[in-house]
Amino acid sequence: MKLGELVKNPKGARLAGIYRISRFEVKTAKNGKTYGDCFISDHSLDVPAKYWDISNESVITLQENFVLRIEATLDHFKEAPQLIIDNVSIPSRQEIDEALKQLGMMASQDIEQLYEALTAMIAGVECKSLKQILDYIFVGDKLFVEKFKRHPGAVKNHHACIGGLLQHTLEVAASAQDYCARYARVNKDILLAVALVHDIGKVREIEVDAFGMPVGFTKEGKLLRHIYLGMEMVEQACRQVGVEEELRLILKHCIYSHHGQAEWGSPVEPMILEAEILHYLDNLSAKTEQFIREEDKALPGGFNRSYTLRRDIYRPSEEWT
Amino acid sequence: MKLGELVKNPKGARLAGIYRISRFEVKTAKNGKTYGDCFISDHSLDVPAKYWDISNESVITLQENFVLRIEATLDHFKEAPQLIIDNVSIPSRQEIDEALKQLGMMASQDIEQLYEALTAMIAGVECKSLKQILDYIFVGDKLFVEKFKRHPGAVKNHHACIGGLLQHTLEVAASAQDYCARYARVNKDILLAVALVHDIGKVREIEVDAFGMPVGFTKEGKLLRHIYLGMEMVEQACRQVGVEEELRLILKHCIYSHHGQAEWGSPVEPMILEAEILHYLDNLSAKTEQFIREEDKALPGGFNRSYTLRRDIYRPSEEWT
Amino acid sequence: MKLGELVKNPKGARLAGIYRISRFEVKTAKNGKTYGDCFISDHSLDVPAKYWDISNESVITLQENFVLRIEATLDHFKEAPQLIIDNVSIPSRQEIDEALKQLGMMASQDIEQLYEALTAMIAGVECKSLKQILDYIFVGDKLFVEKFKRHPGAVKNHHACIGGLLQHTLEVAASAQDYCARYARVNKDILLAVALVHDIGKVREIEVDAFGMPVGFTKEGKLLRHIYLGMEMVEQACRQVGVEEELRLILKHCIYSHHGQAEWGSPVEPMILEAEILHYLDNLSAKTEQFIREEDKALPGGFNRSYTLRRDIYRPSEEWT
Amino acid sequence: MKLGELVKNPKGARLAGIYRISRFEVKTAKNGKTYGDCFISDHSLDVPAKYWDISNESVITLQENFVLRIEATLDHFKEAPQLIIDNVSIPSRQEIDEALKQLGMMASQDIEQLYEALTAMIAGVECKSLKQILDYIFVGDKLFVEKFKRHPGAVKNHHACIGGLLQHTLEVAASAQDYCARYARVNKDILLAVALVHDIGKVREIEVDAFGMPVGFTKEGKLLRHIYLGMEMVEQACRQVGVEEELRLILKHCIYSHHGQAEWGSPVEPMILEAEILHYLDNLSAKTEQFIREEDKALPGGFNRSYTLRRDIYRPSEEWT
Amino acid sequence: MKLGELVKNPKGARLAGIYRISRFEVKTAKNGKTYGDCFISDHSLDVPAKYWDISNESVITLQENFVLRIEATLDHFKEAPQLIIDNVSIPSRQEIDEALKQLGMMASQDIEQLYEALTAMIAGVECKSLKQILDYIFVGDKLFVEKFKRHPGAVKNHHACIGGLLQHTLEVAASAQDYCARYARVNKDILLAVALVHDIGKVREIEVDAFGMPVGFTKEGKLLRHIYLGMEMVEQACRQVGVEEELRLILKHCIYSHHGQAEWGSPVEPMILEAEILHYLDNLSAKTEQFIREEDKALPGGFNRSYTLRRDIYRPSEEWT
């Protein structure tokens, strides 16, 4: 249950689920007893909580920023909701993911299946150099892969959930494969490669919390942005692998230009066919997700004002959907 | 042979092929004999020609703006090339098309096959109303169909050849079908319908010559542009067929907004998901064709300045193509 | 009296005037008696009201959204103002209009006189075709005329009152007649005709309530805007009347271009002299009304910040006004 | 006759008319005789001329930049046209004006009549201070009046002829009088005053030749532009006359803001009602003249590309004009 | 002590310092005694105060808008803080300045020293005419000098304190002297002169309160802005002194163009080398001060959102500062 919904319940309501400990301190009550004073969070709300009968063991378990299974009872303190913790335990990775899904904080598709689809795409690459560089980044660099698989695709708006970056990357890559099937002139390996790497800099640009949810930008994210960071990552990978000079240039140019024009963050406009196509398909994936999110807020046959898209969005009547 | 190439040949060279009579007048020579004074054109060049031994029959055949099979010999008059016509005859439609293809003035794909693909798409539409309206426009309105099949997609730049409008329309429609296959939320019938009708106003906007090549804009094309003209055509068709009010609104809105923003000619931005997708896919089809045309002018590993795209286009080295 | 002022009075204050029933329901009280539970509105405020001694006749009279004469006494219920209805009756059209004028919700000039001025202008048109088309729209189409005469000219800012559209239309038309008197080159019939039809699409674009006051945009208003809707209306009228092709084109172009440039909603800039003049005179009428409204809010010799005009407005000292 | 036409005539053609001496030098021929070597100009062309039998008196008459009556015969020298002067004489002011009119270099309306209309307008001003200041500038300052009456309104495009500034000023002032007749709120004296002074800075901004035709900008015209120069002139006049502080502010603000927004040269947008109206009426006068000039270049029912207005201009068919 | 801090103290806290009397009225209490009812202000807060035992002498001292030394005791009236005045006296200019410095309302450098530096710069000018004009403005015009020395440089953001205009002027002038030392081509006297006069119009543009702090714009400040006002002041000074025409033009052009481009308020872009340099150095001084103010609000190693600069500002870690 979302904390935002829980607190609407009457006193005495029971809570059992997986949440983040957003603050934690061991305090001593007036009666001399030790208790835990903490905040419990699920990214939509922070609720204060007391753990009166805290055991020594629990003191170790309950660390700030940990994600734990919590059982508690709803109480009120000075007219504000407060939880009385009955029990805490450490959940498995799988249990955490299920909880995140229920809280609407994960990509709609399964992360492992998405990642398998990505490696399958790489396996189909014919150009040796490109395959090597993609393998190096998306398979060999274990540290990066762990982050990339669960990273959000944005701080807000579209793909701003766990696994959002992977899902967006695959949407662009899949559209790219469809599209180049109909144009003999497009180099399908290059287009696929740049579709896969175009946003990898976001792993260094977006700051995440213990759940993996976006909370803002990192210092280098603000000062250098994901486009430059992604180019630096590709440049380093290329140096390790030893890719031909021209391919390096093509990969870096496609990342540099994928926002399409200077005002949107790309100092060079696409000068290579695959860069141009990438720009449109990237935009299309982002805008489709945003549109669907905004349409959801409108009633059939009605409008919803989207402040992100800066216009009203119309949702057709049910007979057309 | 292109006339531009012919005139580089020495005097006496022979010409036999299909060309347009761009001017024609019957004159009387100083010796009292009647002869034909005309200009022969293939959209790249106009060459003056004399038909000394013109028969009465030929006078009837040789009308201004007709497209005819011409046999002639290259001569020079006051240091400029001039043709002496030996014979003229009326070619078949098929012969004309073959000639146009050789002169690089037709879409790269076969027009009839493209049109069959279009009608097959319409056949697959499930929504009755949309199917009816598409049938009315693309099958029932014979006059429109004849024009639409051979109309250019633009006055210059991309798809500016005979059949270019049909080819561009099908590119957008095919991409649309690919794309919506991966998004359950997209209404595939609406997206297909608006992909097919989005540019039909060009039939009234672009002026063509006897070959069917674009020569500029019509009066209503300049004063009202293809977006409005297309909406008017859809509105009229809807009134004939009796389509639901909301569908009419959706179709017209998607056409009105498909250039994406006011500065690019759309007074309303896309407010419907399918309108947004159409905007990007339309752009993608146009830009891909333009890019390929510009890339062709560069050497592998070199740049070509594109004045249409306002940037340099890079053509990767041969090993990557 | 405006409801906004009424509620500042002490309990027991009497109300008698013409208002809208914004909600109405027949309920049964704890004592078994039937009463009317409603809301009374004058576009500035909605006040809850009870009609305890409701007669059967009154139940028929009191329909949601009706505009009625109401006599009531101010009461308070749970610290909020509430009206106790004493009597309701059906007012005449004339009585309603007087009430609207007092509430500041109507054009400053008399609607019927304005409409007479408009028909007199049409009577003076020399070009037969233009006269026919103007007669068809502004005289023959009774349904349209009824709406047009009382429609607001905008949702907010300038001319956003009952009859505002008619008043703005006549301001533009009168300026147009003055202006062309001094330029022999201007076609006075065309300029007058486009001045009269330029905003007729607003009848379909702006949603009004039972009083006729603007409450937002209609569905087609948002998706297609008044410029396109007006063109469609003119096109349909032209088809009925059978106007020359070029005049149709001129009329539609002048409407299409009257916002002057793409960013302001006109995909084509004015290409005809009369279209250019219309653009400036339309702007001038709108800006003059807005300026006067903003100036009213400033003290003589002082400034008022206008958020609509995005600047400070200065009102000269009294000696200059 | 325009010199541009004269030179198309065969050798021996006779010229008699009023022209400018654009260069003049007394030289000595090989045979020891003195002759005049000069250039004759009518703003469209400069033609070299020789005055073989020059008298001492003529040497005095023939000064560079003088406008004179010239009789001459067309000759050729090294395949270029050359005039042989037969006689020169000093024309009256009236003769000069008639010549200028025939050469299409003067305002279409009579300058003295225009000026009388202007002084009549000033005579009708009720506000004493404004009347005083207008009298000071447009009647009292003889030096200014002489220049102002014949000054061009622009270097090119609209009103770029002798008297063009006066004509444009009166067009704006007359529209202003029409317009404020229908708005009680507009201060008619202020609006008239600012209509009359808005462009007086052009007298110092635009450089003219001996004919009075514009040849470019003066040094201060380039560095300070007419808006600032006009404000300086009004400020100086106000100081002389002793006008109230607020009126001075209003006059200067209306001049400063009359281009409407920063990008068009007005650092402040209109903040006073009369300033806003002036901005639109000034624009309207300029655009109407430009439109008519561009329309003249199109055939009825055809388009003309206007590089000044950056669009195609359509001239309706003759039946509508 | 700032009033904003004082009111956080418990009842009975003592206040002694220099403040402004923002409102003052002599009233009669119910017991017939006369007392002073006033507000005390320090630009951050207005606090109501009572002066029960007011002497006749004090009634004369306590004028609205005066800046006085006040001793008082903190009280509360209806839960809001109120001061009970014990004593008032007239402070010296020096005492006032010290108080302003402590309240953070004065330029960081000493005003008299800054002014001496300015006159020293003028003394070093070699061009007689420029020296004369600078002397006239910055030394001779005592009234102006008194205002200029203490005037704020802006209403908010950078240099918005007493003496801010003088400080900014000297920063630009000092940078100008440094800069031209390395470019022989720059005329050092002209550059210095325009650096000194570029913002003098702010003395008439910005409204100040009794402390000399900016409270908004004057009427002429809003309608004409400081650029025009400064030009008018220079023009008047030049007329008095009798400076060469070209120098007048240069000085006025440099002021007119110093915002660099039309959108930023300069209708002419810099056309003279010294004008171009002035534009950049002016900008640099303003931006450096703003940046430092914004940086102060960030923690070392952290960001601060600047709404003035429309970006996040990063403050490097302490080891780099």
Add this chain to the structure above:
Amino acid sequence: MKLGELVKNPKGARLAGIYRISRFEVKTAKNGKTYGDCFISDHSLDVPAKYWDISNESVITLQENFVLRIEATLDHFKEAPQLIIDNVSIPSRQEIDEALKQLGMMASQDIEQLYEALTAMIAGVECKSLKQILDYIFVGDKLFVEKFKRHPGAVKNHHACIGGLLQHTLEVAASAQDYCARYARVNKDILLAVALVHDIGKVREIEVDAFGMPVGFTKEGKLLRHIYLGMEMVEQACRQVGVEEELRLILKHCIYSHHGQAEWGSPVEPMILEAEILHYLDNLSAKTEQFIREEDKALPGGFNRSYTLRRDIYRPSEEWT
């Protein structure tokens, strides 16, 4: 002597100086003798030349793109100038430089002195890490240093000569040192460091000919531009030297943002004080050089149209220079 001047001389004129061999081929004449057929260039002109009596040794000396001392006689062949080579020899580096200076192709200051000034600046850096990184780039990387010292600062407009990059870099660095002397808050080491490295990417961006003159952009220059290339170079240097993470970030951010805003090529605006100052000082150095070059083309007291700066440039009369 510039070749452009030489060819105006009569046949037989003698040429002796240092030029580039822009094309060279050994051919055999009809009489069986071997001769050299070449083009001689000085960046302003290419002149064909024949070396009839070519020795074997000379064949080795005369390589395409070599810069050599050439003695020749002016001849004409088919009415076009042609040189007959008498002798060629290999000049010293110093001789080449002197020649370049005379041809106006070198920085006005001595390159070695400029470089010494640069190393002296580095020697004064107090921050160890910054000193290390500057030493690594500007002293340790011999290959880079050789290029950097003679590289042009731009392809055209300002600093587009040999040594122009070094000269511009020092101008910015010197201004930076002056400027920060007056602001305690500016970190002088960081500001100096970023002033020195801000344009180093130009070494990889601009293509030079054998003289070292700019001839266009390199492939990576077009696809990635100097801003990214410079960041990559700094990143690589930092990795070698082992600089603190935050300093790396600061250096890269200052390079990334130094064009000030997205439309001018910087995807991030300056967020660090030193970045902001760098942006203005860089601009100032570039604009000052451009202004001086454009001013040179105007007469004193006159204007020159600058197409680079998009305005007219005024050159004050001689008395003010």
